[in-house]
Amino acid sequence: MFQRIKALTKKEFLHLKNDWWLPVFMLVGGVLELILVGWSTSRPISNLPLVVMDNDRSATSRQIVTALENTGTFEVAAIAKKESEIETSLVSGNATAVIVIPDGFEAAIMDVKRSPIFPVYLNGAESIPAKEALSAIEGVVTEIDRRIMIEQYGFKEQDLAVFNPSIVVRFNETLSEAHYTIPAELGLMLEFTVLLFAALAFSREKELGTLEQLLVMPFSSLEIIIGKAIPVIIVGFLDFVLMLAMTNMVFGVPVRGSLVLLLALALIYLLVELGKGMVISVFSKSQHQAFLLVMLVGMSDFMFTGYAAPVELMPKALRLFANLIPAHHWLFIVRGIMLKGSDFSILWPSVAAILGLGVVILFFSLRYVRKSLN
Numbered sequence: 001m002f003q004r005i006k007a008l009t010k011k012e013f014l015h016l017k018n019d020w021w022l023p024v025f026m027l028v029g030g031v032l033e034l035i036l037v038g039w040s041t042s043r044p045i046s047n048l049p050l051v052v053m054d055n056d057r058s059a060t061s062r063q064i065v066t067a068l069e070n071t072g073t074f075e076v077a078a079i080a081k082k083e084s085e086i087e088t089s090l091v092s093g094n095a096t097a098v099i100v101i102p103d104g105f106e107a108a109i110m111d112v113k114r115s116p117i118f119p120v121y122l123n124g125a126e127s128i129p130a131k132e133a134l135s136a137i138e139g140v141v142t143e144i145d146r147r148i149m150i151e152q153y154g155f156k157e158q159d160l161a162v163f164n165p166s167i168v169v170r171f172n173e174t175l176s177e178a179h180y181t182i183p184a185e186l187g188l189m190l191e192f193t194v195l196l197f198a199a200l201a202f203s204r205e206k207e208l209g210t211l212e213q214l215l216v217m218p219f220s221s222l223e224i225i226i227g228k229a230i231p232v233i234i235v236g237f238l239d240f241v242l243m244l245a246m247t248n249m250v251f252g253v254p255v256r257g258s259l260v261l262l263l264a265l266a267l268i269y270l271l272v273e274l275g276k277g278m279v280i281s282v283f284s285k286s287q288h289q290a291f292l293l294v295m296l297v298g299m300s301d302f303m304f305t306g307y308a309a310p311v312e313l314m315p316k317a318l319r320l321f322a323n324l325i326p327a328h329h330w331l332f333i334v335r336g337i338m339l340k341g342s343d344f345s346i347l348w349p350s351v352a353a354i355l356g357l358g359v360v361i362l363f364f365s366l367r368y369v370r371k372s373l374n
Helices: 002-018 021-042 059-070 083-092 105-110 127-151 178-208 211-215 221-251 259-283 287-303 316-322 326-340 344-373
Strands: 048-054 074-079 097-101 120-122
Touching: 002 221, 021 178, 021 221, 048 059, 048 083, 048 127, 059 074, 059 097, 059 105, 059 127, 074 083, 083 097, 097 127, 120 127, 178 211, 178 221, 178 259, 178 287, 178 326, 221 259, 221 344, 259 287, 259 326, 259 344, 287 326, 326 344
Parallel strands: 048 074, 048 097
Antiparallel strands: 097 120
16 A cells, blocks of 8 residues: 555656656745745835925925825825815826915914914725825824924923833834734635646646546546645645745844644644645646646635635624634634734634634545545
8 A cells, every 4th residue: 555655755756757847836836926025015114106386485384295205105296286186196196195385374383373284195095005105194283283382382291291101112122014914924824725736636637648548447536636645745845844944034034932742733724724725636627727726715714814815804604614624723823823822722713713724624524535536
């Protein structure tokens, strides 16, 4: 039996040698995806285009524009002279924010009986830059308001003291978005890699017309499945190790917990996704169909991982359904070990969920695949 499995495994690696693009895509594609996501999320948002319409043309208005530029968030892209230019710049996407400083703004600041205002328009079609722009503008306005209270109205610094909470940020001290997105991307890329690789195992044989030859040989269906699975496990696990090293060495995302525990659980999760991929492979009649089914299953799982939208915000029925998705528990484990240093005593509910789902998935997967082959 072991000799036959060894021969099948060798045959699979020969297939990979001839179709070299597949393992290259598995290994390099995941790493490139991780690099792009990490690079885009680790960089601060800066140089957002700002359009200014200064009808006051005073020293105060110039100070406001300078203060906004000094935040590093904005770069003055244009000076508007007419109201119509505001709408044009927002619709065309040439402006993330537009500020309009009305005539008499400086005089309104000097008058204690007046409340100076200036309109701000944000391009809400791009919500992330708009939120960053809003945060920067609010910070500048708060500082200007504080300075006015001190210089113009005679308040003292201690008079403006407010309650300030003592905030301690754990696990992601700089609140870097990359520390959230990169571990999640790492976990998801393992799923997509294994699903795709496993889904092509039998669909490739069908498309090439070699599956019938394989079935008439003196191999049992179980031996064929194991022989097909071993290369998927090896390549998928190597891909995960490579991406994990990239995550730590290039982007500085720590692995605060046990590396051995993370790798062991990654292997278990890999086997669960392998079962799903084998079912897709037997069900598909071509490699193209298998690829489309992998994207459908992968994107469906993606919606319940909490990466795109928090699961806690979903309706109760969907929250309960998310517990049936192995990737949902896997991402909790990855973030827990890497960012929080969680050990098994914390992670055991998620581990138990993956093991339980894995037993069910592998049982029905093995039964379905063997029945199809027989």
